[in-house]
Amino acid sequence: MRVLLSTYGSRGDVEPMAALAVRLRGLGGEAVVCAPPDREFARLLADAAVPMVAVGEAVRPLVTGTRPPPAGDFAARTAAIIDAQFEQIYTAATGCDAIVATGTFPVAAAARTAADVLGLRYRHVSLQPTLLPSKHHPPPGRPGRPLPPGAGGNQARWDHDAASMQALYGDPVNRIRVANGLTPVGNVRDHVLTARPWLATDSILNPWPATPPVIQTGAWTLADQRPLPSPLEAFLAAGPPPVYIGFGSIPVRPRHDFARIAVGAARRHGRRIVLAGGWADLAPIDDRDDCIAVADVNHQALFPRTAAVVHHGGAGTTATAAAAGTPQVVVPHIVDQPYWAERVARLGIGAAHRGPALTTRSLAAAIETALRPETRARAAAIASEMRTDGADTAARLLLDP
Known part of the structure; x- marks a missing residue:
């Protein structure tokens, strides 16, 4: 076929x-x-x-x-x-x-x-529920x-x-x-x-009501076999788990202010930072050695080694962080991102920032919630319940005559 x-x-x-x-x-x-x-x-x-x-x-x-x-x-x-x-x-x-x-x-x-x-x-x-x-x-x-x-x-x-x-x-x-x-x-x-229609989301993160009917396959996850870059491996080995900060395809503006606020919020908790450039081209705000800039890296390998993941709330990033058992802070901007922020907060696996307008104080408060031991314990429990066979389920549905 x-x-x-x-x-x-x-x-x-x-x-x-x-x-x-x-x-x-x-x-x-x-x-x-x-x-x-x-x-x-x-x-x-x-x-x-x-x-x-x-x-x-x-x-x-x-x-x-x-x-x-x-x-x-x-x-x-x-x-x-x-x-x-x-x-x-x-x-x-x-x-x-x-x-x-x-x-x-x-x-x-x-x-x-x-x-x-x-x-x-x-x-x-x-790939997300809010458009159905x-x-x-x-x-x-x-x-x-x-x-x-x-x-x-x-x-x-x-x-x-x-x-x-x-x-x-x-x-x-x-x-x-x-x-x-x-x-x-x-x-x-x-x-x-x-x-x-098919709905390629995890039923724990996104429980769909009985009506109207959909076929919920589970999330379609592509296994990422890429090793982490050597400088990032060295950074991870040199200290305690950092906070990951990245906003994917969202072109946050103004980007320097966004980076300054995000890095400052993590530093308030004494945390090191992995800063992903993304489509906003975020970059470190100074030359301190507690922050490393990365481009496109393997989130499946990186997220389990972080203390928290601060992101925009895309369906894929939310699911990857949840599957890693890592607490999240979702800063939603558009479309389905407010939904995923609400789900992360309701499940107790992280915090939902109220909209995209950041201050150092507001983001630091959200990170504080994510760093609590009970949040990490809850994130680990949810990760153990998530399915990993969504793409297999969909493929078998297609191939079934």
């Missing part, structure tokens, strides 16, 4: 697809990943020996502002993205048996349309489509969301469908997500 895995977003959208591709290969299947052409994603997939088809524009320059945003209004940009992605995914999926899609909605819509035109099995996977309709949480905001006054409860809000998604994405999707002999769809959101 040959499967095309389509994604578009940050590393947290690409790495799980690499994990699924590796597990499919181990079970006798084949997989190719359509992903943005960022060098770090190409390297990630190459290291895993997973074939990649580069689609769309590189994500990092768009997120960090080093490349101007695309020209045109939202509708024109959306139509152009769906058209281009459909053509690329359609070509890449020729000869495949199935398509699995995640990432930004226009790209997932293009993948679903390609699957329909080619007559392929299709599965949509969400449920009466238990509200929908996210949509570009230019605010909720009307008095929108009611969550179900009414999700009904409005479906209408908003149809207005935003229905026309370009239906133009492609009609041009290829297919009937238009009246609810493009639910058509793309499917009646029973």
Whole structure:
């Protein structure tokens, strides 16, 4: 069986697809990943020996502002993205048996349309829960489509969301469908997500209610075999466990102030610091030897050797820290990050900072919570309950006739 895995977003959208591709290969299947052409994603997939088809524009320059945003209004940009992605995914999926899609909605819509035109099995996977309709949480905001006054409860809000998604994405999707002999769809959101989407999250970190039904596979984790860099190994060996500070693909601003506050907060507790540059290019604020800067390193190897992990609350980073049994401080910025911050706090495995606006005092207080012995004990207990076979579960579902 040959499967095309389509994604578009940050590393947290690409790495799980690499994990699924590796597990499919181990079970006798084949997989190719359509992903943005960022060098770090190409390297990630190459290291895993997973074939990649580069689609769309590189994500990092768009997120960090080093490349101007695309020209045109939202509708024109959306139509152009769906058209281009459909053509690329359609070509890449020729000869495949199935398509699995995640990432930004226009790209997932293009993948679903390609699957329909080619007559392929299709599965949509969400790597976090907040974008899936449920009466238990509200929908996210949509570009230019605010909720009307008095929108009611969550179900009414999700009904409005479906209408908003149809207005935003229905026309370009239906133009492609009609041009290829297919009937238009009246609810493009639910058509793309499917009646029973997959949810690639751990059920301990993210317990999903019984309704609406999803197939919760567990998180898709790519085993990282990379050794830690020699300077980092030496730093870890030279003293007590440090605090890790990194914000992944979030371009925190102003970055020097962010680094100054974060490093200062850890120093208030007498802790050494591992500072990850990330897409914000964070750097040490002075030349003291209690702080080391790192680029892309193996979190699975590093996090168990730290006292706490301070991060942005991406689904992947949250799950990796939780699996390591290491207390966390989540500083949420966008999308699902407030949800993961709330879950970390509720589970007692760390602290949730209130939003992205930091002060040394506020972050130091959150780190204090994470460093308590009872927090570490709780983090270790939760780690022992987490599943590690999410990608295997998904691969077997795909391969099951």
